Amino acid sequence: MKDFIRGMAYVVGDNIDTDQIIPARHLVYSLSDPEERKLYGRYAMSGIPDGLSGLPKGNIRLVEEGKEQSSYKIILGGKNFGCGSSREHAAVCLQIAGIEAVVAESYARIFYRNVVDGGFFVPFEATMSLNTEIATGDELEINVNLGTLKNLTNRKQYGLKPLGDIIEILRAGDVFEYARKKGLIKR
Amino acid sequence: MGAMTLTEKILARHAGRAHVGPGENIWVNVDVLMTHDVCGPGTISIFKKQFGERAKVWDREKVVVIPDHYIFTQDTHAHRNVDILREFVREQELPYFYDVGTERYKGVCHIALPEEGHTRPGEVLFGTDSHTCTAGAFGEFATGIGNTDAALIMGIGKLWVKVPPTMKFVFEGSLPPYLMAKDLILWIIGDIGVDGATYKAIEFAGDGVYSLSMEERMTLCNMVIEAGGKNGVVAPDQVTEEFVRSKTRRPFEPVHNDPDAKYDSVKVYRSQDLEPVVAKPHSPDNRALVREVAGTALDRAYIGSCTGGKLTDFRASARILKGRQVKIDTFIVPATTEVMKGLSTETVDGENLLSIFQKAGARISEGASCAACLGGPADTFGRLNRSEVCISTTSRNFPGRMGSRTAQVYLASPYTVAASAVTGRITDPREFIG
Ligand code: SF4
Numbered sequence: 050m051k052d053f054i055r056g057m058a059y060v061v062g063d064n065i066d067t068d069q070i071i072p073a074r075h076l077v078y079s080l081s082d083p084e085e086r087k088l089y090g091r092y093a094m095s096g097i098p099d100g101l102s103g104l105p106k107g108n109i110r111l112v113e114e115g116k117e118q119s120s121y122k123i124i125l126g127g128k129n130f131g132c133g134s135s136r137e138h139a140a141v142c143l144q145i146a147g148i149e150a151v152v153a154e155s156y157a158r159i160f161y162r163n164v165v166d167g168g169f170f171v172p173f174e175a176t177m178s179l180n181t182e183i184a185t186g187d188e189l190e191i192n193v194n195l196g197t198l199k200n201l202t203n204r205k206q207y208g209l210k211p212l213g214d215i216i217e218i219l220r221a222g223d224v225f226e227y228a229r230k231k232g233l234i235k236r
Numbered sequence: 237m238g239a240m241t242l243t244e245k246i247l248a249r250h251a252g253r254a255h256v257g258p259g260e261n262i263w264v265n266v267d268v269l270m271t272h273d274v275c276g277p278g279t280i281s282i283f284k285k286q287f288g289e290r291a292k293v294w295d296r297e298k299v300v301v302i303p304d305h306y307i308f309t310q311d312t313h314a315h316r317n318v319d320i321l322r323e324f325v326r327e328q329e330l331p332y333f334y335d336v337g338t339e340r341y342k343g344v345c346h347i348a349l350p351e352e353g354h355t356r357p358g359e360v361l362f363g364t365d366s367h368t369c370t371a372g373a374f375g376e377f378a379t380g381i382g383n384t385d386a387a388l389i390m391g392i393g394k395l396w397v398k399v400p401p402t403m404k405f406v407f408e409g410s411l412p413p414y415l416m417a418k419d420l421i422l423w424i425i426g427d428i429g430v431d432g433a434t435y436k437a438i439e440f441a442g443d444g445v446y447s448l449s450m451e452e453r454m455t456l457c458n459m460v461i462e463a464g465g466k467n468g469v470v471a472p473d474q475v476t477e478e479f480v481r482s483k484t485r486r487p488f489e490p491v492h493n494d495p496d497a498k499y500d501s502v503k504v505y506r507s508q509d510l511e512p513v514v515a516k517p518h519s520p521d522n523r524a525l526v527r528e529v530a531g532t533a534l535d536r537a538y539i540g541s542c543t544g545g546k547l548t549d550f551r552a553s554a555r556i557l558k559g560r561q562v563k564i565d566t567f568i569v570p571a572t573t574e575v576m577k578g579l580s581t582e583t584v585d586g587e588n589l590l591s592i593f594q595k596a597g598a599r600i601s602e603g604a605s606c607a608a609c610l611g612g613p614a615d616t617f618g619r620l621n622r623s624e625v626c627i628s629t630t631s632r633n634f635p636g637r638m639g640s641r642t643a644q645v646y647l648a649s650p651y652t653v654a655a656s657a658v659t660g661r662i663t664d665p666r667e668f669i670g
Binding site for chain 1: 261263274275277278281286287306311313314316317364365366368379380381382383384385388391392394396398430431434435461464466519610611612613614632634635636637641
């Protein structure tokens with residue numbers, strides 16, 4: 050896990066469900082095929098209605114048309130981020146698109162687990178609704194160890210909730226490494 | 237030692253502990269791991285990467301593989317997914333595989349599991365699908381997980397869980413004839429919101445719940461995830477045990493709440509006070525009384541899915557559709573092949589359901605599957621490809637869930653959907669049922 054995560058913010062609203070993160074028709078691509086895998090990056094967050102994509106202005110795509118990598122690094126979400134289906138594709142597609150952290154007011158449980166156990170990126174919880182404070186395109190810096198988020202565009206700083214128990218899994222890399230450390234997987 | 241809820245007790249037993257309490261992280265032993273065509277291939281590839289190409293699953297008897305999502309489509313990627321499942325099942329010699337195009341094909345996993353005796357009181361079931369919580373209706377701990385967690389279970393038969401606190405919802409009095417389990421769960425989600433039960437267990441209780449059939453209890457538990465819940469559960473009773481014993485000879489040990497168990501919250505409803513409801517676009521908690529939105533023009537009605545495509549759901553729809561004509565495109569999608577067969581054997585006033593639906597002018601799916609419940613490939617039966625307004629017995633109405641992002645979906649009970657299909661407008665089922 051990095052000590053600092055820096056990059057541009059991409060802002061969305063409440064209740065972003067997994068169908069909006071990766072629409073169901075894309076779930077047929079193989080995640081183990083390196084070329085097909087990239088398609089998940091291309092379609093990450095493509096199910097969000099245009100007006101609500103990249104707030105406050107809207108009509109901004111996380112990943113530009115035809116590209117597989119996003120120019121944004123940190124997603125700012127509202128309440129219940131990742132609700133809906135259990136598809137891990139939703140967590141992985143954000144990693145494939147180059148997202149290193151999501152900061153949301155709260156998460157849906159299965160999505161949160163998937164992110165942590167897969168070690169895809171760091172899921173932070175905000176202590177207030179930051180998605181109305183920060184605009185898409187703002188430069189952010191997260192201090193992972195201190196649990197703070199700085200908006201470099203306007204110099205404002207915010208506290209994040211402690212990561213809690215999951216930090217052990219994130220530090221190990223993923224749930225498999227964690228289980229190995231605990232002696233649950235013999236090697 | 238403090239008293240425990242049903243959920244806490246099941247988890248404690250599977251962790252080899254005398255007691256567990258909410259918030260504790262524990263490793264539990266898994267009784268059944270279920271996967272399907274959308275998440276199975278990803279799970280398998282992670283399993284092999286982590287445990288080796290030649291690794292074997294921890295227990296062949298405990299892995300159940302049910303292709304159901306993208307079945308009746310020409311999409312080649314979708315077919316490849318089923319091929320990956322076939323190969324894995326062959327190599328691992330898994331006994332419980334319900335393959336497409338064979339006699340054993342079932343359809344929607346959450347309905348197939350109980351039909352085949354894989355849901356048993358007191359057990360722990362994980363599945364790579366969020367609606368795995370449906371199986372809580374059988375008095376077990378059941379919840380959805382992602383591919384990574386499923387791959388870990390495949391290898392070691394265990395998973396860590398944070399013990400959830402339990403919210404209890406009690407329904408007093410049996411349901412009036414125009415209400416279904418779907419109305420109850422939409423009512424709850426409307427009250428607590430789509431994140432109202434995040435990280436929590438929801439237990440359904442009261443004589444209103446215990447008077448329901450297994451299928452109706454499944455509808456309740458099915459939509460717990462729409463409130464963010466970790467699992468839904470109904471304490472097992474005679475109805476549960478009789479159902480399970482009719483499906484399997486495996487022994488099971490029912491678990492019950494301790495009398496003084498502690499709940500996160502308890503809410504009591506009087507069934508008589510409730511009315512038919514819908515969830516308006518685009519969220520399952522966007523509740524309205526049917527009479528408040530009555531008259532809203534519709535393009536389509538959809539009756540299907542693990543939430544609303546069981547035999548009970550079609551029997552209910554048929555009661556209203558019998559001898560009537562639908563005014564809008566109405567899609568009938570049985571959840572499983574067993575439900576499909578039931579359409580020809582079950583009758584309402586002497587006429588079988590299939591004939592009732594055909595005469596009403598509804599379109600009946602050729603096969604059992606998830607179909608348009610989750611949109612799926614463009615050629616999926618019943619998929620919303622434009623800006624249609626649809627009333628549906630399914631579980632989710634987020635933007636784009638049933639296909640087009642510009643479509644609008646109202647969620648409702650089979651009664652309400654059938655009544656609305658007849659008039660072409662959202663209609664209170666009480667206009668047809670006393
Ligand atoms: S029927 Fe719908 S909700 Fe049920 S498993 Fe299939 S896609 Fe999911």
